[in-house]
Amino acid sequence: MSNDDRHDLDLRLRAAATPVAPGRVRQASAQALLERIVATPRTAGSPARPAAPRTRRLRWAAAAAAAVAVTGAALVMPGLGGEDQAYASWTDTPAALPAGDTRELSRECVRQELEPGYGYTQAELGAARNVLGERRGAYRYLSIATARWTATCFRDRAGKVHFGSVMEAPVTDAALGRRGVELQGWGQLRTSEGYARLMSGHLGSDVVAVDVVLHGGRTVHATVKDRYFVAWYPEAVDATGGATLTLKLAGGGTVAGLPARDLMETPKLD
Amino acid sequence: MTASRPPDVTPGDEAAFRALFEAAYDDLLCFVERRTHPLAAEDVVAEVFLTAWRRLDDVPPGLDQARAWLFTVAHHLLRNHRRGDHRRQAVALRILREPGSTVAEPADVAGRVDLSRAWDRLSPGDQQVLSLTAVEDLTGPQAARVLGISATAFSLRLLRARRRLRKFLTGEPAEFLTGEPAEFLTGEPAEAAPTTTEPGAPA
Numbered sequence: 001m002s003n004d005d006r007h008d009l010d011l012r013l014r015a016a017a018t019p020v021a022p023g024r025v026r027q028a029s030a031q032a033l034l035e036r037i038v039a040t041p042r043t044a045g046s047p048a049r050p051a052a053p054r055t056r057r058l059r060w061a062a063a064a065a066a067a068v069a070v071t072g073a074a075l076v077m078p079g080l081g082g083e084d085q086a087y088a089s090w091t092d093t094p095a096a097l098p099a100g101d102t103r104e105l106s107r108e109c110v111r112q113e114l115e116p117g118y119g120y121t122q123a124e125l126g127a128a129r130n131v132l133g134e135r136r137g138a139y140r141y142l143s144i145a146t147a148r149w150t151a152t153c154f155r156d157r158a159g160k161v162h163f164g165s166v167m168e169a170p171v172t173d174a175a176l177g178r179r180g181v182e183l184q185g186w187g188q189l190r191t192s193e194g195y196a197r198l199m200s201g202h203l204g205s206d207v208v209a210v211d212v213v214l215h216g217g218r219t220v221h222a223t224v225k226d227r228y229f230v231a232w233y234p235e236a237v238d239a240t241g242g243a244t245l246t247l248k249l250a251g252g253g254t255v256a257g258l259p260a261r262d263l264m265e266t267p268k269l270d
Numbered sequence: 271m272t273a274s275r276p277p278d279v280t281p282g283d284e285a286a287f288r289a290l291f292e293a294a295y296d297d298l299l300c301f302v303e304r305r306t307h308p309l310a311a312e313d314v315v316a317e318v319f320l321t322a323w324r325r326l327d328d329v330p331p332g333l334d335q336a337r338a339w340l341f342t343v344a345h346h347l348l349r350n351h352r353r354g355d356h357r358r359q360a361v362a363l364r365i366l367r368e369p370g371s372t373v374a375e376p377a378d379v380a381g382r383v384d385l386s387r388a389w390d391r392l393s394p395g396d397q398q399v400l401s402l403t404a405v406e407d408l409t410g411p412q413a414a415r416v417l418g419i420s421a422t423a424f425s426l427r428l429l430r431a432r433r434r435l436r437k438f439l440t441g442e443p444a445e446f447l448t449g450e451p452a453e454f455l456t457g458e459p460a461e462a463a464p465t466t467t468e469p470g471a472p473a
Contacts, residue, residue, distance in 0.1 A: 013385070013404040013405055016382055017405040018303075021296065023296070037320055037323045039275075042283065261418065264350075
């Protein structure tokens with residue numbers, strides 16, 4: 001197909017497309033939205049959600065990580081061939097997060113981010129099915145899984161709590177069966193040190209360990225407990241190549257080569 | 271400007287956000303309406319702009335890049351929204367108007383009908399890559415970022431999608447569409463299929 005053909009095809013598509021209706025930004029609803037947003041504090045710790053009454057309760061999976069910044073920041077990956085600046089203390093094998101630290105971070109996460117932003121409560125946290133945390137160097141990361149929603153939070157080396165992601169309507173244990181996996185968090189977070197890829201998920205009953213295999217072959221070992229897992233790693237914003245998951249099964253089997261991006265789109269059900 | 275500005279908001283922040291909102295709202299709303307239920311579109315747009323407000327430092331300068339950034343956020347929100355709703359099938363994009371919806375010459379209408387039929391035969395993935403560039407007017411690298419893939423992979427997908435659309439338009443037999451010439455596969459290694467091993471099975 002020649003350039004002219006391509007150009008012609010694009011023009012035909014553009015002409016046939018539903019046009020952008022100009023001027024809707026002038027409508028009252030749009031202007032009200034604008035005023036609500038600019039009256040909202042920009043930083044965490046304050047109510048972040050527009051104060052408008054919501055007549056429809058959407059079941060959001062609003063990964064804050066969806067806000068993948070598209071600036072061209074370069075990230076130095078510790079131990080991945082670069083200098084050891086960003087995330088210098090990060091380790092590919094996690095340490096357990098002590099119970100007291102898990103409790104503190106999860107409460108802070110709800111207080112600072114999830115309650116003001118999404119209406120999730122400390123009571124729901126108290127009734128969570130699973131709160132799973134890990135330490136990698138100076139960083140703490142955890143997921144909260146309730147029957148209705150899941151969320152992740154990250155504490156950087158300076159102690160700042162970052163919201164990672166939320167997802168509603170997780171699949172059930174039964175749907176995951178023995179070898180299934182649902183990726184419940186998969187997004188990039190930006191801290192003062194650069195970008196990091198955060199992930200969390202729910203596992204089938206036979207899965208006892210999870211490895212994340214990065215482009216280039218490096219393996220990041222996830223924290224796994226009671227059918228849930230968490231892991232994170234520094235990742236350049238413009239990183240190419242997809243990470244895959246390897247599930248290790250009770251009894252020694254493995255399920256390898258599961259593209260993480262695909263799992264975010266559709267869980268692997270067993 | 272608002273009378274009661276939050277303490278963490280500078281006049282510059284607010285002015286920059288207002289300018290972005292005014293410049294990009296119509297395009298973003300249309301982008302979202304093409305991809306989700308109209309009743310949900312305004313909520314999605316609100317969520318995207320709230321994200322932009324909270325992450326204003328991450329929004330690139332220049333309307334063109336900022337618009338692409340907003341589309342990227344919207345794409346992720348919509349994708350996750352669909353997951354939350356258990357509507358995992360790709361949603362058909364409502365990109366094209368009904369062929370008879372505007373006053374046009376009969377030949378134009380016929381051409382629109384052909385295009386609409388060919389479009390409907392495309393996979394959602396092909397529709398997505400074509401719409402991001404031809405309709406939403408993003409550059410290849412911008413569209414690649416929206417989809418979270420490399421620019422090279424996007425170029426190849428776009429090339430294939432155009433070829434398939436062209437072939438559907440010209441009525442070439444379907445078997446021509448199943449195979450891709452080898453040169454179009456170069457540079458995009460096929461993703462390995464997941465493998466399962468059992469205890470004691472050969473690696």
